[in-house]
Amino acid sequence: MTRLDLKEVVAELAASQAPARAPMTDPFEIILYEAVGYLIDDEPRQVLFEALRSQIGLDPKAIVSAPDEALLGITRRGGMHPDKRAERLRSSARIVLGACGGDLAAALAGLPLAKARALLKQFDGLGDPGADRILLFGGYAAVPAVDSNGLRALVRMGFCLERPSWSSTYKDAVAVLASQGEPEREWLMSAWLALREHGKALCKRSRPQCLACPFDELCAHAVTSSL
Numbered sequence: 716m717t718r719l720d721l722k723e724v725v726a727e728l729a730a731s732q733a734p735a736r737a738p739m740t741d742p743f744e745i746i747l748y749e750a751v752g753y754l755i756d757d758e759p760r761q762v763l764f765e766a767l768r769s770q771i772g773l774d775p776k777a778i779v780s781a782p783d784e785a786l787l788g789i790t791r792r793g794g795m796h797p798d799k800r801a802e803r804l805r806s807s808a809r810i811v812l813g814a815c816g817g818d819l820a821a822a823l824a825g826l827p828l829a830k831a832r833a834l835l836k837q838f839d840g841l842g843d844p845g846a847d848r849i850l851l852f853g854g855y856a857a858v859p860a861v862d863s864n865g866l867r868a869l870v871r872m873g874f875c876l877e878r879p880s881w882s883s884t885y886k887d888a889v890a891v892l893a894s895q896g897e898p899e900r901e902w903l904m905s906a907w908l909a910l911r912e913h914g915k916a917l918c919k920r921s922r923p924q925c926l927a928c929p930f931d932e933l934c935a936h937a938v939t940s941s942l
């Protein structure tokens with residue numbers, strides 16, 4: 716399907732990109748970080764996450780008891796659906812308090828993989844991509860994962876096809892990462908980071924920068940509008 720080699724693609728991207736900021740590893744912090752903004756860049760998202768930390772705190776008890784206006788004061792600065800995202804912050808904190816004794820990281824560490832994944836999928840908006848990311852970066856399991864930017868790049872390069880549903884395409888993509896990549900956590904994390912950055916910087920959703928891309932000559936160029 717593709718003339719590209721996945722390991723070579725990840726290695727070339729990792730070597731050519733600026734070093735990524737140390738990735739987040741705490742599962743509850745990742746959930747909060749994703750909920751503060753909707754389709755916004757990393758820099759403003761980080762600003763909002765730090766505002767949540769300083770104004771309310773990252774402790775689930777503090778988030779559950781925070782006034783609505785305090786949560787909304789942060790989520791309103793993060794794009795669309797601020798009400799839903801404020802509720803997502805609060806409902807996530809409630810799950811940690813109710814199902815994890817207040818410590819999601821410790822709860823996940825004590826569960827077998829299937830149950831850890833099931834627990835993570837209780838959190839609003841997480842799904843398989845979010846659960847896989849947390850399992851991988853939190854150090855719970857060396858599972859393949861890819862974000863929406865990386866998935867778009869994998870499809871365009873021809874590593875997998877775009878399916879009718881995003882979740883089916885995601886399943887195909889992680890299967891490719893598992894079969895053509897390396898099984899170690901370090902490689903899987905570097906693949907997630909490198910493919911995400913490639914999708915954001917060059918393999919952009921609406922206008923991919925193919926002339927500047929190192930894979931231009933071998934890429935399948937399966938440019939789609941929906942991913």
Ligand code: SF4
Nearest residue numbers: 871918925928931934
């Ligand atoms: S050549 Fe274009 S479509 Fe292919 S990976 Fe590079 S930017 Fe994406």
